[in-house]
Amino acid sequence: MYRTSDSEQDSGGGTAVLRPRGAVPPRAAEFGRRVEEKVARLELVVDLGARIGSREWWRGLATCTALCASAIAFWPHLPLLTPAAPAAMSTAEWQEVRAIGVAPLALGADTGRRLAATAAVRPLLDTPERPTIDLTATLGRGDGFVRVLERSGVAAGEAEAVAAMVAQAVPLAEIAPGTRLDVTLGQRADRGQARPLEALAFRARIDLKLGVTRVDGRLRLVRTPIAIDATPLRIRGRVGSGLYMAARAAGAPAKAVEAYLRALGSRLSIGRDVHPNDRFDIIVERTRAATGEVQLGKLLYAGLDQARGRVQLLEWTIDGRRQWYAASGVGERRGLMRQPVIGRISSGFGWRRHPVLGFSRLHKGMDFAAPYGSPIVAAADGVVRFAGWHGGHGKYVSIQHGGGLGTGYGHMSRIVVPAGANVAQGQLIGYVGSTGLSTGPHLHYEVYRGGAAINPATVSFVTTSQLAGAELARFRSVLAGLMAVGEAGPVRTAAGDLRPGA
Missing domain, CATH: 3.10.450.350 (Nuclear Transport Factor 2; Chain: A,)
Structure with a gap:
C-alpha cells in the first residue's frame, strides 16, 4: 500500500481510492451517527406520569430513587438547637399586652375593647361593693327553709328569725318543694359580715303570698292573700x-x-x-x-x-x-286476711298425726314456723274476745271480725293486747313462742266462720258498714x-x- 501527500492509494491488485486528508471512513461515520442518535433519544428527565410500565418509565424511576437515596445519604447531621424560654409576664404586663395586642376575637382577644393603664391610673385600696344584690333561691325536696336562706348569704341568726316569722303564717313543712324565693340582700358595713336581708318574697300557698321587708331597720312580715x-x-x-x-x-x-x-x-x-x-x-x-x-x-x-x-x-x-x-x-271493703307472722307454713289444715299426743286428729288451723319472739299481728280488723291461757293452745288470742268471721292465735310467748280491745289489721298482738302442746316455736293460726273452723288459706271476706x-x-x-x-x-x-x- 502506498500513501501520497493528501491521499491514500491502495494496491495489491485492487482499485486505488484517494480520500481527502481528515475525512472519516464510511463505516466509522455510520457508527458515529448511530451513537449520536441514541444519545439524542436518551431522556435523563422522564415524566413518570406518562408511559407507565415502559422501559423509559422504569429507567426514570430508578434515576429518581437513586437521586433521593443520594440526598438522604449525604444529609448533614446537625444538633437540635433549643431556644431559650421567654420569662413569664406579670399580671400587669399581660393585661397591657392583651389590651394593645391585635389578635382575633375568636381566640379570646380584647382588641379595641379596653385600653392599657396609664400613669394617671391609681389602684384602689378597696373595691366598692354593690349596694344591693338580687338573687333567686329554690327550696329543694328534703331541704330546710333556714338552710336555703343561709346558702343565699343571709346570716344564721337572721335566717332563724325570718323562718320564725314565716311559720306564724304557714307551717314551714307545708311550703312545697320547688318554691322560688326572691331574695334581696343589702349593703354591709364590714366585708367580714354577712349582708343584711332587705326583702324576701315567695308563694307560700296557691292562695297566699308572703313577703319580708326591712322597715326602719326591722324586718316585718307582709301577707298578700290571693283570691x-x-x-x-x-x-x-x-x-x-x-x-x-x-x-x-x-x-x-x-x-x-x-x-x-x-x-x-x-x-x-x-x-x-x-x-x-x-x-x-x-x-x-x-x-x-x-x-x-x-x-x-x-x-x-x-x-x-x-x-x-x-x-x-x-x-x-x-x-x-x-x-x-x-x-x-253503705261502705264496703274487700280483701284477703293478712298473714299474721313472717315465716314458712310448716303444717296445713286437715287430718294429721299429732306430734305430741301421738294419734290422728283434725288440725283446725295452719302452723307458721318462725323464730322465737317474732311479732304476731292481727289478720284483719276486729275485737279481741279472749286473751290468755287456753289449754293445749298455750297463750292464745281470739279476735272476732265482721260477717261472723273469727281468728285464733296460739302457742304465743307473750300477749300484748287485752280482751275487749279493738285492733286494726296489721296491729301487734303478741310474739311467737312454744307454750302449750308444742314441739318448737311456731304460730298456730285458726280461722272460724259461724263458730266452725275453716281452712285459713281459702278465706276471702268482705267487711261492710252503714x-x-x-x-x-x-x-x-x-x-x-x-x-x-x-x-x-x-x-x-x-x-x-x-x-x-x-
Missing part, C-alpha cells in the same frame, strides 16, 4: 279501649285515676265488669287562683254509668278511717253538691274538649 276558686273539676267520658288511658286523655291526674280504679275495684272487677260503652265520671279537687295558677288535688267522687246500673262512690271518714261509700250510705241518722244526711248532702258540679257549667270530656254538663 281563689275551689270549684271541683268533673271529668266524664267513654271507657273505650281502656279506662285508665281514657281518663288520662280527658285530663284527670294520674294519682286521681289510680285512686278511682282502686275505688271501683272494691265493688267490681275492672277487667271483667267494665265495658267499652260504659262512661266514667270522676270529680277531683281543683283550686284556681286569680293569678292564673291551677292546682288539682285528690279524688272526691268515683262514678261509672253502665247499662245494668250506676256505680256512685264517695270517700267518707268514720271513726278516723276513710273508705268509699255508695250513694245509699251510715245512719245525721251522718247519713250529711253524706247525702255532700254527694248532692258534687253531683251539681258540671250540671250548670262546662265539664271536660274524654276527648279533652269542653261541653255543657249533661
